[in-house]
Each structure stands twice: as C-alpha cells, then as structure tokens.
Amino acid sequence: MSTPVISLKSVSKSFGKSRVLRDVSLTVEPGQTFAFLGRNGAGKTTTIRLLLGLLKRDAGEISVLGLDPARDALTLRDRVGYLAEDQAMYGWMRVEELVRFVAPFYTGWDHDLASRYLREFELPLATKIKHLSKGQCVRLGLVLALAHRPELVILDDPALGLDPIMRKQFNRDLITHLQGEGRTVLYSSHLLDEVEPVADMVAILDDGRVLRQEETETLRADVKRLVLRRELLPLVARVARVLDVRPDGDDVAATVEGAEAALAVLAREGTPPRVVDLNLDEIFEAYVAGRVDPELETVQEPQAI
Numbered sequence: 001m002s003t004p005v006i007s008l009k010s011v012s013k014s015f016g017k018s019r020v021l022r023d024v025s026l027t028v029e030p031g032q033t034f035a036f037l038g039r040n041g042a043g044k045t046t047t048i049r050l051l052l053g054l055l056k057r058d059a060g061e062i063s064v065l066g067l068d069p070a071r072d073a074l075t076l077r078d079r080v081g082y083l084a085e086d087q088a089m090y091g092w093m094r095v096e097e098l099v100r101f102v103a104p105f106y107t108g109w110d111h112d113l114a115s116r117y118l119r120e121f122e123l124p125l126a127t128k129i130k131h132l133s134k135g136q137c138v139r140l141g142l143v144l145a146l147a148h149r150p151e152l153v154i155l156d157d158p159a160l161g162l163d164p165i166m167r168k169q170f171n172r173d174l175i176t177h178l179q180g181e182g183r184t185v186l187y188s189s190h191l192l193d194e195v196e197p198v199a200d201m202v203a204i205l206d207d208g209r210v211l212r213q214e215e216t217e218t219l220r221a222d223v224k225r226l227v228l229r230r231e232l233l234p235l236v237a238r239v240a241r242v243l244d245v246r247p248d249g250d251d252v253a254a255t256v257e258g259a260e261a262a263l264a265v266l267a268r269e270g271t272p273p274r275v276v277d278l279n280l281d282e283i284f285e286a287y288v289a290g291r292v293d294p295e296l297e298t299v300q301e302p303q304a305i
C-alpha cells in the first residue's frame with residue numbers, strides 16, 4: 001500500500017459553539033482525483049483550510065504529503081496548489097505583474113508552464129486584476145495554483161465562476177492533463193455533473209460528517225433505484241439500506257445502498273424490480289436529502305447495530 005497523500009482521522013473542528021466537522025476520516029491516494037461533495041455549509045472549505053494549515057483542528061490527526069499541516073504549513077505551500085473559492089488578489093496589479101510577483105514564493109515555479117496556461121486561458125497580460133471578469137479571475141487563480149507543478153492540487157469549487165463551455169474545457173483538458181501527469185487532485189464541488197466524468201473517488205460530506213467515501217464506479221454499482229411494490233420494502237430494508245422512497249405510479253421507487261443484496265432477496269421472492277441506474281447527482285441527493293418512512297427505519301434499525 002502506498003502512503004496516502006491526504007489522511008484525516010477522526011478530525012473535529014468547532015467555531016465557538018458551532019461544531020462544523022465531526023469525526024471526519026478521509027483518505028486520498030497518490031494520483032487520485034478525489035471529488036469532495038457537500039451542500040453549502042457542509043464543511044468542505046473548513047476541511048480544506050485544515051489541510052493547508054490555515055486553521056487548526058480541535059481533535060484528530062491530519063497528514064498531507066506526509067506532513068502535519070498544523071506544523072509544516074510553509075513547506076506544504078510549496079508542494080500544494082490551491083485554488084480558493086473566493087480568491088483574493090491584488091486588484092491594482094496587472095496580470096503579468098501578479099504572476100511575476102507570485103513566482104519567487106515557490107521553489108518549483110515553471111515560467112514556461114505559467115506562460116502556456118496564461119495563453120491557453122486567454123488571459124490579458126496587461127489588464128489590471130480588478131478589471132478581470134469573474135471567470136478570468138478563476139483562470140488566473142488556476143495559473144497561480146498550478147505553475148509550480150504541485151504534487152497535490154486542491155480546487156475549492158473551481159468551476160463556480162466559469163461559463164458552461166469553459167467548465168467543460170476545464171474538466172476535459174485541465175483535470176485530464178493533471179491526471180496524465182500523475183498529480184493528486186482534491187476537487188470540492190456541488191456541480192456534480194462536472195465532477196462525475198473525472199472523479200475516481202467520491203466522499204459525501206453532510207453537516208460536518210462523512211456519509212460515504214467510495215470509488216465512483218463502486219458507488220454507482222452499489223446505489224440503485226429499485227421500482228417495486230410497496231409491501232416488498234421491508235424485505236429490502238432487511239438486507240440493504242434504503243436512502244429514499246417516493247411513489248412511482250402504483251409502486252414505489254426506492255433508492256438503496258447495497259443494491260446487489262436487495263436484488264438477490266427480491267429474485268428469491270420471484271419479484272425482480274425495475275432497476276434504474278443513477279448518476280452522481282441523484283446518488284448525492286439520496287444521501288443528503290433522502291426521505292424514508294419512519295416505519296421502514298424501524299425495520300432497518302437492527303442493521304445499524
């Protein structure tokens with residue numbers, strides 16, 4: 001087993017009385033593109049700030065590239081590329097001035113690569129930062145995050161300020177390029193259709209807790225929507241976790257974790273359901289906003305013990 005690039009073990013963080021992260025454990029392996037998913041306020045940015053040593057944890061262990069960010073934040077800054085959600089930049093500088101200003105902070109700054117990204121992202125070198133559009137600011141932030149060829153790239157909602165065409169290009173070209181170079185990418189987002197084609201691993205964070213970390217393909221195989229007669233639900237709930245149930249004509253559509261076991265038990269009963277494959281968006285929604293009857297939860301209780 002290789003050493004993980006990122007490891008969080010039982011990490012907690014509060015701001016005053018508000019507990020923002022509860023017992024968070026995550027692992028990101030070298031070369032992975034890791035999608036860190038959560039709704040607004042779930043705790044994604046707080047986790048990222050802990051990884052960069054910009055905040056201190058209250059409890060738990062964190063290792064990034066083998067270092068403790070609370071102690072080695074400066075060393076890490078040289079080895080990690082970070083694009084913040086709301087990147088603050090010196091508005092009075094021109095694009096080329098800012099790039100020249102930032103370069104000496106990094107030992108591995110690659111001037112040719114910076115020029116290439118500036119060209120590819122069509123950034124106007126002589127324009128002042130304060131006159132750039134939002135999308136241009138994101139693209140400039142990316143140049144600054146990537147030109148020192150970091151081993152780990154952390155992108156906090158990077159596609160947020162980009163138009164749909166730029167977003168597609170971003171995913172197809174940039175992430176593929178980073179993957180091709182073997183870089184590890186942690187990509188925080190709630191624009192899931194953007195993440196789906198590029199992520200190897202997915203973690204779903206909700207209200208400061210990790211609900212699931214799984215390889216994207218495994219998650220898709222494990223979580224399915226089954227359309228079946230309502231009276232069969234308790235049977236399913238005994239072998240699988242029902243995340244969401246909603247009416248579907250005379251039947252119900254149940255989104256379940258553990259689809260294989262559910263299908264096996266329904267096959268034994270001679271009542272195979274209609275199976276619907278789900279995209280990441282639908283899986284995410286089932287985990288964070290799924291609704292299940294209270295009576296079904298009672299059936300499920302023994303499973304949780």
Ligand SMILES: Nc1ncnc2c1ncn2[C@@H]1O[C@H](COP(=O)(O)OP(=O)(O)OP(=O)(O)O)[C@@H](O)[C@H]1O
Pocket residue numbers: 015018020038039040041042043044045046047085190
């Ligand atoms: N410095 C702070 N002081 C107090 N509360 C904070 C601070 N930073 C974050 N929070 C709170 O912690 C919670 C998690 O915020 P965080 O920014 O980590 O969420 P997020 O998942 O990144 O959300 P978004 O997708 O909206 O950026 C929120 O309720 C937020 O208000």
